[in-house]
Amino acid sequence: MSGRYAVLGLGNRLESDEALGGLVVERLTDDPSLLARLPAPGDVELVDGGTVGLGLIPYLTGLDGLVVVDVINAGEEPGTLIDLEGSTLMRHDQVMSVHDLGAGELLGALHVMEAWPRRVRVVGLEPKAIELGLELTEPVAAGVPGLLDRILEHLAAWQREDAQGA
Numbered sequence: 754m755s756g757r758y759a760v761l762g763l764g765n766r767l768e769s770d771e772a773l774g775g776l777v778v779e780r781l782t783d784d785p786s787l788l789a790r791l792p793a794p795g796d797v798e799l800v801d802g803g804t805v806g807l808g809l810i811p812y813l814t815g816l817d818g819l820v821v822v823d824v825i826n827a828g829e830e831p832g833t834l835i836d837l838e839g840s841t842l843m844r845h846d847q848v849m850s851v852h853d854l855g856a857g858e859l860l861g862a863l864h865v866m867e868a869w870p871r872r873v874r875v876v877g878l879e880p881k882a883i884e885l886g887l888e889l890t891e892p893v894a895a896g897v898p899g900l901l902d903r904i905l906e907h908l909a910a911w912q913r914e915d916a917q918g919a
Contacts, residue, residue, distance in 0.1 A: 756817035770880035816870035818911040824880040831881035832892030839873025
């Protein structure tokens with residue numbers, strides 16, 4: 754029995770570090786060797802959500818695991834890896850990026866609709882700059898490999914758990 758998992762990248766591609774989520778999804782799409790490290794790479798959907806909010810609901814219902822990738826303003830050093838249980842976003846313990854309303858609204862709608870994925874992680878990096886620009890800043894770009902590793906760790910652990918329970 755296979756599961757359904759998704760990596761959802763959020764962010765604006767025109768605002769330097771804010772592009773993180775979409776760039777990570779692009780990297781996972783363009784380099785199949787990354788997902789090939791998973792027990793069931795074909796069970797992972799990659800969604801570049803941009804700044805879209807509620808329009809993403811159809812892609813996210815019925816998931817066994819969802820990793821939301823975004824910049825996270827948590828007052829840490831730029832490039833710091835931040836990994837949160839998805840429910841913390843619902844409590845607004847952390848201040849998300851400029852489209853916090855979209856991500857919070859999206860996850861809130863999933864919760865209200867009782868379509869909340871079985872597992873949700875929100876992972877990202879502390880931004881250095883959110884301003885007009887097409888490149889990640891140096892500390893955020895340097896944090897991307899560790900971020901990719903963390904995303905794959907979550908997906909692999911969930912897939913192994915689900916395979917044992919099948």
